Amino acid sequence: MNIIRTENLTRSYVVGNSTVKALRGVSIDVDTGEFVALMGPSGSGKSTMMHILGCLDTPTAGRYLLEERDISTLSKDERARVRNDRIGFIFQTFNLLPRLNALENIELPLLYGKHDGNASQRASEALKRVGLGERAQHRPNELSGGERQRVAIARALVTNPALILADEPTGNLDSKTGADIMALLVELCAEGHTILMVTHDAKVAAHAGRTLHMQDGEIVNGEQIHVVA
Amino acid sequence: MSLLNTLLTALRGISSNLLRTALTTLGIIIGVASVIATLALGNGARASVEANFRFLGSDQIQIDQDLQMDKGQMKASGKPLTYEDGVGIPEAAPLVDRVEMKVSGQAKLRHGRETEDLGFQGTDAGALLSVIAEGQVQPVGWPTDKALTPEAFIGQGRFFSTAEVLGGDSVCVLGYQTALDLFQGDDPIGQTIWVNRKPCEVIGVAAELEAVNVQDRIGTRPNEGIFLPISFAIQNLFSEEPWVTVIAHVKDESKMEEAKAQIASYLRERHGVTQDADGTYADDFHMTTKQDVLGAQLQSAATFSVLLTALAVVSLVVGGIGVMNVMLVSVSERTREIGVRMAVGARSRDVVAQFLLEAILLSAGGGILGIAAGVLTIPLAAALNQGAALLDPRSIPLALGVSLATGLVFGLYPALRASQLDPIEALRYE
DSSP, X not given: OEEEEEEEEEEEEEETTEEEEEEEEEOOEEETTOXXXXXXXXXXXXXXXXXXXXXXXXXXXXXXXXXXXXXXXXXXXXXXXXXXXXXXXXXTTOOOOTTSOXXXXXXXXXXTSOOSSXXXXXXXXXXXXXXXXXXXXXXXXXXXXXXXXXXXXXXXHTTOOSEEEEESTTTTSOHHHHHHHHHHHHHHHHTTOOEEEEESOHHHHTTSSEEEEEETTEEOOOTTOOOOO | OOHHHHHHHHHHHHHTTHHHHHHHTHHHHHHHHHHHHHHHHHHHHHHHHHHHSTTSOTTEEEEEEOEXXXXXXXXXXXXXXXXXXXXXXXXXXXXXXXXXXXXXXXXXXXXXXXXXXXXXXXXXXXHHHHHHHHTSEEETTOOTTSOOOGGGXXXXXXXXXXXXXXXXXXXXXXXXXXXHHHHTTSOOTTOEEEETTEEEEEEEEEOOEEESSGGGSSSOOTTSOEEEEHHHHHHHSOSSOXXXXXXXXXXXXXXXXXXXXXXXXXXXXXXXXXXXXXSOBOOSEEEXXXXXXXXXXXXXXXXXXXXXXXXXXXXHHHHHHHHHXXXXXXXXXXXXXXXXXXXXXXOHHHHHHHHHHHHHHHHXXXXXXXXXXXXXXXXXXXXXXXXXXXXXXXXXXXXXXXXXXXXXXXXHHHHHHHHTSOHHHHHHOO
16 A cells, blocks of 8 residues: 555745745655655755655645545644644654653653543553663653654654654764664564655665655656656 | 643643743732722722611611811801701601601719719610611620510610600610619619709619620720600700701612702701802701712722722733733744644644643733732722721632633734744744
8 A cells, every 4th residue: 555645746935926846746656664765955855845745734736645545635733633643753853842751752742632542651652662661751851862863753653653754863863873763763664664764865865665866856766756747 | 632731731831931920920910919909999998888887777868967166166057957857857858758866965964962974865765776776785695696676775664655755754764884873773763863953754774785896895885874855855955956866767768869859958948048159058967878978988999999990900911911922932932842743733723722821821820929919908908098998709700800811812812823833934943
């Protein structure tokens, strides 16, 4: 099954009186359990792509199907719902809430939607999964960079999403810690999670099963691309 | 997000900067305290009228002689308000059901070799009912839950009758202590005493009385005195025509002003009071109702209340703007947090709820402190308003409501602004 299918996605911004095209008809497919890297220089449109795939933004034209459901036309609240339920985010800067401890940060998505089971128990399991079971009560400023990213990964996992979106997950980490994080993501993929990772680092992208290259708002490596006219 | 979680999140938001929070609520504290004090003033005025004029029923008009200072003595201005004036009122003023009258003065009492110089009261036969209505004294040891009757005030003999009042009979009722002083333990009933050299038969002795309020028991002498029929007193105990105090009972409480007008026109005619050039009357009497006294008290409280109300409004607006300001700062400081919350699934309404609840908690906290401050301010307000300020219990929920409303109104804009943030921009915010 395709977790992600996009058909001719276009996104343009109006800046002053000129129109900037960030995406110029992008069509991709990602299967369940795949680990896909999206590479490209800055300005290539990979962040815009990531925002649309993450339901934070909507395309100007084209279709985006997540788990075979068209979500390019959803309302703001419906997109919030999809983000809460089906998508987990991992950011370069971790984006943990400083006043919440590790466990509370992980619980956060569970509070914004209907989820089975006991929230703190699920959060605690997610924290164990990333190997930080004993750090539950620590606040982000009491954790190392690698530990913070593990907490962020646990937060992305806790709702059991269809898709994990990682935006430069190792960008703020030293290479040793970065390698640990990549190893964790590879493990998660092996367990059946679908991961789409945005990066500009070829060495990081090498961990993925497949790499899509973007340039000037288009996918430039031809293989496995479905171009819909 | 559930209400409980929203509440916990909002509480966490507030507690992150306690000093700023406390300073923000100062305006609300002052505003709410002013609301409490304002209402306490009105309430206090009402309570003080209740306490000081409880003997004056709401269906009663008290008519008094208008007095002037003349060479150090209080003198009647114009013609004295006479017993005959009072007697004619029910007929001349159809709204008046009946009148009670009394005079008072000083008299010298003598029996054998014992003499007493004391205050007397010339009254109607129903004087003891008025004593009960005034509620100042009771028989010693009277149980609080037992209703008083005129009979309970009589220790020996009886009170004088209406026939004796109309006939101007020379009879009297003595105070408990006065009887002891004059008769030294002998039975006074049926004996004759001399009141200002007029003979007068003792027909009754009052029971031993005490002030109802324990704190009034020192300094009052309820057992010294003498009651005489008003007609006898007027004829025998004054060198010139005395003025009387008239209590007029009005049939319909809703027509007090009409009743006053009827009485006034009757008395003006009898006293020859004419209209001045500017349309007013130089009355030689004045009339008082409970509503008048209350009105005057409320008037004096109102001047002060206007200032306090203005202070309350200004403070609440300033306080509300303070809340709005601190919430805008908070939204801006926590832009990234808002972005994260939106990314993990917070809807606009979740964000609105979080920040709105924070604003409301902030102002409610100020409201609670303000209520405490207001209650503590009441003694000060009382000192500035002749002791009349009393906490109005209704003012507490009102003040709390006002502070909650302030939080709601002034927190809405920052909360809406937070909810309209673009999550992508918010996540990038440094």
